[in-house]
Amino acid sequence: MNLPNILTMSRIVMIPVFVVIFYLPYSWSYLTAAAIFAFAAATDWLDGYLARKWDQSTPFGAFLDPVADKLMVAVALTVLIDEYHSIFLTIPATIIICREIVISALREWMAEMGSRGSVAVSYIGKIKTTAQMVAIITLLAFPPGMVGATVGITVLYVAAVLTLWSMVLYLRAAWPDLFPDQGHS
Template sequence: MNLPNIITLSRIVMIPVFVVIFYLPVEWRYVVSAAIFGLAAATDWLDGYLARKLDQSTPFGAFLDPVADKLMVAVALTVLIEEHASILMTIPATIIIGREIVISALREWMAEIGSRASVAVSYIGKIKTTAQMVSIIMLLAVPPGLLLAHLGLVLLYVAAGLTLWSMVLYIKAAWPDLFPKKLGKTLPHKAD
């Protein structure tokens, strides 16, 4: 266990704290839950930076980092869907959560067949993640209906569009392995 991994684990520990604070019957819950989510987003950058800077990258960290990110985003989007109780919030949130499930499964399968590098994180994925994190912070910071919430929702749609685009790029990169032209090529199959 090293410092980058401890920071990554702290993101997972923040999830129940974030949820409890978000549902407190007080007005400051919006700002504090947005701050917790913002802190979690910052630790995502920090743990990766420290792992590279201190040469402390580990297989456990490489596994845990995307899991922590996806859990935090999925939980935040889920509470926002309930808070806004609107199809306008549900559509981009569902796109983002659905894409994460598809790409996670694709990466796992590609790693299983030894082609994980072809579905590595792309530049567009980093832009998507930034738009997604900023929009979620904006949406968490204020009650539904305020200007900042409307701007956050617009940015969430931008993030959802980038999410679909990056998913297309991932699938395009994986396409030769998903649908090989050689009929004799045997691919592993994993039962659920």
């Protein structure tokens, strides 16, 4: 067990804390839940940075890191869907959650085929993740109806478009393995 893995596991431990705090009937619960999510997002960056810098990458960390990320994002988006009761938030949130499931399954399948590298994280994926985190933090911090919430939904749409774009890039990279009889169309 090393610090990067502990940071990764802390994100999973933060999920129930985040949910309970978000639903507390206090005015500070939104901002506190946003701070917890922001802290989790920062640990996502930090654990990867430390694992590379200290040469502490492990198979356990490589497995758990994307799981922790996807769990935290999916739970946060689900909580926001419940809180906002809005089709305008539900559509991009659903796109993001569905894309995460599709790409996770694709990566797992490609790893089984020995082609994991062809669906590695891309630069557009990093931009998508940044937009997604900013949107979620903003939406958590501002209750529905506030100007900040409108900004958050707008950024969530940007994240959803980038999500679809990155999914297309991943699927194009995997296409020859998914459909070997069709060539590289």
